[in-house]
Amino acid sequence: MSATATGWLLTAVAETSSEGSTDHASxxxxxEPVQPIAPYQSEHPEKVELGKKLFFEPRLSRSGFISCNSCHNLSRGGTDNLPTSIGHNWQEGPINSPTVLNAGLHMAQFWDGRAATLQEQAAGPIDNPMEMAxxxxxxxxxLRSIPAYVDMFEAVYATRDIGIDHVTDAIAEFEETLVTPNSRFDQWLRGDDSAITADELAGYETFKSIGCVACHYGEALGGKDFHRMGLVHEYLTENPSQGRFEATGEERDRFSFKVPSLRNVERTYPYFHDGAVWTLAEATEIMxxxxxxRELPQADIDNMVAFMRTLTGEQPQITLPQLPPSTENTPQPVPFERE
Amino acid sequence: MSATATGWLLTAVAETSSEGSTDHASxxxxxEPVQPIAPYQSEHPEKVELGKKLFFEPRLSRSGFISCNSCHNLSRGGTDNLPTSIGHNWQEGPINSPTVLNAGLHMAQFWDGRAATLQEQAAGPIDNPMEMAxxxxxxxxxLRSIPAYVDMFEAVYATRDIGIDHVTDAIAEFEETLVTPNSRFDQWLRGDDSAITADELAGYETFKSIGCVACHYGEALGGKDFHRMGLVHEYLTENPSQGRFEATGEERDRFSFKVPSLRNVERTYPYFHDGAVWTLAEATEIMxxxxxxRELPQADIDNMVAFMRTLTGEQPQITLPQLPPSTENTPQPVPFERE
Ligand code: HEC
Ligand code: HEC
Ligand code: HEC
Ligand code: HEC
Ligand SMILES: [Ca+2]
Ligand SMILES: [Ca+2]
Structure with a gap:
C-alpha cells in the first residue's frame, strides 16, 4: 500500500460520517479517496479520428480480421467479456483482456505494468503472434499503400513517411479520449446527494471502512499500484501468469498485478487476471x-456490488469509422495458413 | 436475361447520346437502366435500434466473439474483405461474404437465393456451425436473461416472450436502413452533369453498350436475376459451389449465381463467389x-472501373451500440472447445 493510499484511507475513515453526505461539494x-473522472478534450481531433480508424483496423492483423476493437469491444465496455481472448487463428490467450476505457489514467499498462504508456503498449498487439500476428x-x-491513409498521416504528422511511432501515437491519443465521466457516483462526489441510493452509499462506506479503498482509489479506483493477488489467503488458479515478476524478475513481485480500475466494472466481467469469476458478488467475496x-455478511456484499454499479459512467459515443479501401499495392491478408 | 432487363438495355443503347447527358433530370x-437509390426512412426507429444492437451482438454466437458485423463489417462496406470468411473456431468459410449494404433491394438473399427475405436470411448464420455455431x-x-433486452423487445413487440422471429425481424429492419444513397453516379442520374467526369461517363456508356447492364441494372445494378457464371467461356475455380443448383436442384441452375450489386463495389473486394479476384480491373476483364x-482495350476497362467507383454512396453513419451487460442467468460463452 502506498503512503498516499494509506493517507486517503485514514482520512476517509476519519472524516466521512455514517451518512457520508455533505452539503458542500468541494x-x-x-x-474522499475517489475523484470524479474529468472529461477528456483532445487538442488534436484529427489525430483522434486517425487513431480511431487504426483502433478499428483489421488490416493491422495478419488475417485481416482482428482489430484492437475485437478484444476491446467499445460496444461492451472496452473488453471481450471472455475469460481469455481469442487471437489469430483462434489461439487461446494467456490472460484476461482489460478494458481500454480510462486506461490513460493508469500509471502503467498491462497486468504486469510492462508498458509505461499507452503508446508503448499499442506497439505490442500488432506483432504479438498470439494476438494480431x-x-x-x-x-x-x-497503411502506406492506401492513399487516404497517407493523406491522413500527413495532415497529422506533416510527413508521408508513415512509421510505427505515428501509428501508436495516434492510437494512444484516441485511447486518451475513452474516459467515462459523469457516473452516478461522480455526480454524488460532486455534491448531488440524490445521485446514489442509501444502499449504494452504505456499500461505499463499507468499501472504505474495511479497506478496499487502500488499493482501489483515485480517479480510476485502481491503476495506481501493483499488489499481490492473495495477500492474506492464497489465490488458486490454473493460470500460469506470475504477474509483475515477469516484468521485473524481483521475487517480491511474484503474483503481483496492477490493481484494476473499478470504473464500469459491471461491464468488464469476467473478473481477475484469469477471468475465472463471472459475478461482481463473487469477486467481492473473494477480494x-x-x-x-474478511468474511462479509451478504448484505454488505450486496451493498458493495450496488455501489460498484454506480461507477458505470457515460460510455464513449463512437461513430463507426469508415476505413479506406485497399489498393492493388496493399499486402493481402492471410486468413488461413496453407501448408 | 429478364424481359425487363432487355428492354432497358435496348432503350439505353437507343436513347442515350454519346455524351450521355441531358438537361432534364426526369x-x-x-x-436510364439504372435508378438512384432512395434513402430509407424507417417507421420503426426503436426496432432499428434494437436490430442494430443484435447485428453487433457477439452473444448470439457460441464463442461470444462473432457477430453479424464480424463478417459484414460496416466500417468496410458491409463485408470482411476476405476471399471466404473466418467463422467459429477459425473455420474457413465456403464462399465469399456479400455486403449487407443495399441487400434489401435484392429479389432474394444468398448467392443461390435460398432465402426469400432478409428476415429469413437472418435466421441462418446464428445456428450455422461454420459461422456463429x-x-x-x-x-x-x-437475450431473455438480460433485462434491458427484454424491455427493448417488449417496447417493440409488446411481449416479454422473445422469440427468434422477433430477433430476425429486428435485424432485417436494421438492414433495410443500410442503403447508400447519393453516390456521384446517382447525382448524375438526377441531372447533375458535373457529378461525374468524361472518363467515368464514357465507362458507363461502354458498360451499357457492350451489355454489362443486361445483368447489372436497376437500383442496385444487380440483385434482380440469377445468371450462369461463365456464360460464354467457362469460369475456372477451386470453389465447389454449384450456385443456385444447390437451392433448386434444377440442372439449368448449375453454376448460376445471384448477380451481385455493383453499388460500393470498390469496397467489396475480393470479387466473385470464390473471392478469387482482388481488383476491379481484373474483375471487369473477366466479366x-x-x-x-469480349476482350476489351485497356482504356475501356479503365473507364468502366472509373465508372464503377462512382457507385460508392454515402455509407450508413452508425453510432456504435452499447450492449447491455450479461447477468448471472446468461449462458456463458464457449470460446474454446475442451475435450
Ligand atoms: C487478441 C486479443 C487482443 C487484441 C487484438 C488487442 N488486445 Fe489489448 N490486450 C489484450 C490482453 C489479453 C491484454 C492484457 C495483456 C497483459 O496484461 O499481459 C491487453 C492489454 C491492453 C491494454 C492495457 C490495459 C491495462 O489496463 O493494462 C491496452 C491499453 C490495450 N490492450 C490496447 C490495445 C490496442 C490499442 C490494440 C490494437 C493495436 C489491442 N489492445 C489489441 C488483448 C488484445
Ligand atoms: C491489497 C490490495 C487490494 C485490496 C485491499 C482489494 N483489492 Fe480488489 N484487486 C486488487 C488486485 C491486485 C486485483 C487484480 C487481481 C487479479 O486480477 O489477479 C483486484 C481485483 C478486483 C476486482 C476485479 C476487477 C477486474 O476487472 O477484474 C474487483 C471487483 C475488486 N478487486 C474489488 C475489490 C473489493 C470490493 C475489495 C474490498 C473487499 C478489494 N477489491 C480489495 C487489489 C486489491
Ligand atoms: C462467419 C461469417 C458470417 C457471419 C457471422 C454472418 N455472415 Fe452473413 N454471410 C456470410 C457469407 C459467407 C454469406 C454468403 C453465403 C451464401 O451466399 O451462401 C452471407 C450472406 C449474408 C446475406 C445475403 C447477402 C446477399 O447479397 O445475398 C445477408 C443479408 C447476411 N449475410 C446478413 C447476416 C446477418 C444479419 C448476420 C448475423 C445474424 C450474418 N450475416 C452473419 C458470412 C457471415
Ligand atoms: C450474363 C450476366 C452478366 C453479365 C453480362 C455481366 N455480369 Fe458481372 N456478374 C454476373 C454474375 C452472375 C456475377 C457473380 C459471379 C460470381 O460471383 O461467380 C457477376 C459479378 C460481377 C462483378 C463482381 C462483383 C462482386 O462483388 O463480386 C463485377 C465487378 C461485375 N460483375 C462487373 C461486370 C461488368 C463490368 C460487366 C460487363 C463487362 C459484367 N459484369 C457483365 C453477371 C453478369
Ligand atoms: Ca475482465
Ligand atoms: Ca466480395
Whole structure:
C-alpha cells in the first residue's frame, strides 16, 4: 500500500460520517479517496479520428480480421467479456483482456505494468503472434499503400513517411479520449446527494471502512499500484501468469498485478487476471477474503456490488469509422495458413 | 436475361447520346437502366435500434466473439474483405461474404437465393456451425436473461416472450436502413452533369453498350436475376459451389449465381463467389470475356472501373451500440472447445 493510499484511507475513515453526505461539494471532493473522472478534450481531433480508424483496423492483423476493437469491444465496455481472448487463428490467450476505457489514467499498462504508456503498449498487439500476428513492417506497408491513409498521416504528422511511432501515437491519443465521466457516483462526489441510493452509499462506506479503498482509489479506483493477488489467503488458479515478476524478475513481485480500475466494472466481467469469476458478488467475496481476510455478511456484499454499479459512467459515443479501401499495392491478408 | 432487363438495355443503347447527358433530370431518370437509390426512412426507429444492437451482438454466437458485423463489417462496406470468411473456431468459410449494404433491394438473399427475405436470411448464420455455431434456443436464452433486452423487445413487440422471429425481424429492419444513397453516379442520374467526369461517363456508356447492364441494372445494378457464371467461356475455380443448383436442384441452375450489386463495389473486394479476384480491373476483364465473349482495350476497362467507383454512396453513419451487460442467468460463452 502506498503512503498516499494509506493517507486517503485514514482520512476517509476519519472524516466521512455514517451518512457520508455533505452539503458542500468541494468538501466532499477534497476528502474522499475517489475523484470524479474529468472529461477528456483532445487538442488534436484529427489525430483522434486517425487513431480511431487504426483502433478499428483489421488490416493491422495478419488475417485481416482482428482489430484492437475485437478484444476491446467499445460496444461492451472496452473488453471481450471472455475469460481469455481469442487471437489469430483462434489461439487461446494467456490472460484476461482489460478494458481500454480510462486506461490513460493508469500509471502503467498491462497486468504486469510492462508498458509505461499507452503508446508503448499499442506497439505490442500488432506483432504479438498470439494476438494480431502481424509485423510492424507489413502493417506500415498496408497503411502506406492506401492513399487516404497517407493523406491522413500527413495532415497529422506533416510527413508521408508513415512509421510505427505515428501509428501508436495516434492510437494512444484516441485511447486518451475513452474516459467515462459523469457516473452516478461522480455526480454524488460532486455534491448531488440524490445521485446514489442509501444502499449504494452504505456499500461505499463499507468499501472504505474495511479497506478496499487502500488499493482501489483515485480517479480510476485502481491503476495506481501493483499488489499481490492473495495477500492474506492464497489465490488458486490454473493460470500460469506470475504477474509483475515477469516484468521485473524481483521475487517480491511474484503474483503481483496492477490493481484494476473499478470504473464500469459491471461491464468488464469476467473478473481477475484469469477471468475465472463471472459475478461482481463473487469477486467481492473473494477480494474481501483474500486481500483483507474478511468474511462479509451478504448484505454488505450486496451493498458493495450496488455501489460498484454506480461507477458505470457515460460510455464513449463512437461513430463507426469508415476505413479506406485497399489498393492493388496493399499486402493481402492471410486468413488461413496453407501448408 | 429478364424481359425487363432487355428492354432497358435496348432503350439505353437507343436513347442515350454519346455524351450521355441531358438537361432534364426526369428524362434521364426515365430512360436510364439504372435508378438512384432512395434513402430509407424507417417507421420503426426503436426496432432499428434494437436490430442494430443484435447485428453487433457477439452473444448470439457460441464463442461470444462473432457477430453479424464480424463478417459484414460496416466500417468496410458491409463485408470482411476476405476471399471466404473466418467463422467459429477459425473455420474457413465456403464462399465469399456479400455486403449487407443495399441487400434489401435484392429479389432474394444468398448467392443461390435460398432465402426469400432478409428476415429469413437472418435466421441462418446464428445456428450455422461454420459461422456463429450457436442454437436459436441458446441465443434466445441469452437475450431473455438480460433485462434491458427484454424491455427493448417488449417496447417493440409488446411481449416479454422473445422469440427468434422477433430477433430476425429486428435485424432485417436494421438492414433495410443500410442503403447508400447519393453516390456521384446517382447525382448524375438526377441531372447533375458535373457529378461525374468524361472518363467515368464514357465507362458507363461502354458498360451499357457492350451489355454489362443486361445483368447489372436497376437500383442496385444487380440483385434482380440469377445468371450462369461463365456464360460464354467457362469460369475456372477451386470453389465447389454449384450456385443456385444447390437451392433448386434444377440442372439449368448449375453454376448460376445471384448477380451481385455493383453499388460500393470498390469496397467489396475480393470479387466473385470464390473471392478469387482482388481488383476491379481484373474483375471487369473477366466479366467481359466470360459473360460477353469480349476482350476489351485497356482504356475501356479503365473507364468502366472509373465508372464503377462512382457507385460508392454515402455509407450508413452508425453510432456504435452499447450492449447491455450479461447477468448471472446468461449462458456463458464457449470460446474454446475442451475435450
Ligand atoms: C487478441 C486479443 C487482443 C487484441 C487484438 C488487442 N488486445 Fe489489448 N490486450 C489484450 C490482453 C489479453 C491484454 C492484457 C495483456 C497483459 O496484461 O499481459 C491487453 C492489454 C491492453 C491494454 C492495457 C490495459 C491495462 O489496463 O493494462 C491496452 C491499453 C490495450 N490492450 C490496447 C490495445 C490496442 C490499442 C490494440 C490494437 C493495436 C489491442 N489492445 C489489441 C488483448 C488484445
Ligand atoms: C491489497 C490490495 C487490494 C485490496 C485491499 C482489494 N483489492 Fe480488489 N484487486 C486488487 C488486485 C491486485 C486485483 C487484480 C487481481 C487479479 O486480477 O489477479 C483486484 C481485483 C478486483 C476486482 C476485479 C476487477 C477486474 O476487472 O477484474 C474487483 C471487483 C475488486 N478487486 C474489488 C475489490 C473489493 C470490493 C475489495 C474490498 C473487499 C478489494 N477489491 C480489495 C487489489 C486489491
Ligand atoms: C462467419 C461469417 C458470417 C457471419 C457471422 C454472418 N455472415 Fe452473413 N454471410 C456470410 C457469407 C459467407 C454469406 C454468403 C453465403 C451464401 O451466399 O451462401 C452471407 C450472406 C449474408 C446475406 C445475403 C447477402 C446477399 O447479397 O445475398 C445477408 C443479408 C447476411 N449475410 C446478413 C447476416 C446477418 C444479419 C448476420 C448475423 C445474424 C450474418 N450475416 C452473419 C458470412 C457471415
Ligand atoms: C450474363 C450476366 C452478366 C453479365 C453480362 C455481366 N455480369 Fe458481372 N456478374 C454476373 C454474375 C452472375 C456475377 C457473380 C459471379 C460470381 O460471383 O461467380 C457477376 C459479378 C460481377 C462483378 C463482381 C462483383 C462482386 O462483388 O463480386 C463485377 C465487378 C461485375 N460483375 C462487373 C461486370 C461488368 C463490368 C460487366 C460487363 C463487362 C459484367 N459484369 C457483365 C453477371 C453478369
Ligand atoms: Ca475482465
Ligand atoms: Ca466480395
Amino acid at each position: 468538501e466532499r471532493l477534497a476528502n 502481424y509485423t510492424h513492417t507489413l502493417a506500415i506497408e498496408v 474481501a477474503y483474500l486481500q483483507l481476510g | 428524362e434521364r431518370l426515365a430512360n 450457436y442454437t436459436h434456443t441458446l441465443a434466445i436464452e441469452v 467481359a470475356y466470360l459473360q460477353l465473349g
